[in-house]
Amino acid sequence: MECTVILLAGGQSSRMGTNKAFLQIDGETVISRIVREAERLGGEILLVTNQPEEYATLQLPHVSDIRKGMGPLAGLEAGLMASRTEHNLLLACDLPFFQAETGERLLMLLNQYELAIPQTDGRCHPLCAAYRKSLLPKVQKALDADQRRMATLLDAANAKLVEGEDPRVFFNMNTIQDYQWMKRIHKGEGHEISAD
Numbered sequence: 001m002e003c004t005v006i007l008l009a010g011g012q013s014s015r016m017g018t019n020k021a022f023l024q025i026d027g028e029t030v031i032s033r034i035v036r037e038a039e040r041l042g043g044e045i046l047l048v049t050n051q052p053e054e055y056a057t058l059q060l061p062h063v064s065d066i067r068k069g070m071g072p073l074a075g076l077e078a079g080l081m082a083s084r085t086e087h088n089l090l091l092a093c094d095l096p097f098f099q100a101e102t103g104e105r106l107l108m109l110l111n112q113y114e115l116a117i118p119q120t121d122g123r124c125h126p127l128c129a130a131y132r133k134s135l136l137p138k139v140q141k142a143l144d145a146d147q148r149r150m151a152t153l154l155d156a157a158n159a160k161l162v163e164g165e166d167p168r169v170f171f172n173m174n175t176i177q178d179y180q181w182m183k184r185i186h187k188g189e190g191h192e193i194s195a196d
């Protein structure tokens, strides 16, 4: 598919206390696992990080935030600016159960919408969602107004809220408890996931 995966790795991981992109699952880092899934989409994978040296082993093209310290929306801005495709999938670096099939379904919706954001149990997942490059001026307008919430875009654009995806795909890890829970779920020992 003609698309770009914009992989966000510009956060602080302060709640985790260690870079969560490099937490291990079955001997593989979370970020390598996401890259492996994202490669199945067939497009370019673009890393947005302000510490590219930490991610050198991934050998991915990368850009840095233009507005530093402004959160994921600023990461989306940098990613969309550098993207060479209209269809883009934004992914956080802490999604251990991301599946390419979900990404593909979200990207397909960009034929009709400016963005496609999954929703499970009433919660939106803008950090595993599809965005047209043409959305960039609206992203910049929000940042200019110091609006950092990704949800701002839902009101500003022709957005599709996507129901029916497996909540597990959007499970993200913020704390060491999330990580331990994820490992239990992965081994089949835990209860059902509700994505946070």
Ligand SMILES: Nc1nc2c(ncn2[C@@H]2O[C@H](COP(=O)(O)OP(=O)(O)OP(=O)(O)O)[C@@H](O)[C@H]2O)c(=O)[nH]1
Binding pocket: 008, 009, 010, 011, 012, 013, 014, 015, 016, 048, 049, 050, 065, 068, 069, 070, 071, 072, 074, 075, 076, 091, 092, 093, 094, 127, 174
């Ligand atoms: N490029 C970029 N990515 C960011 C930024 N802030 C967060 N992210 C990414 O957005 C995703 C979700 O991050 P969060 O868990 O909300 O924030 P975090 O800073 O990583 O973690 P905390 O310090 O615990 O809040 C992760 O992939 C982060 O790497 C930012 O300022 N720039």
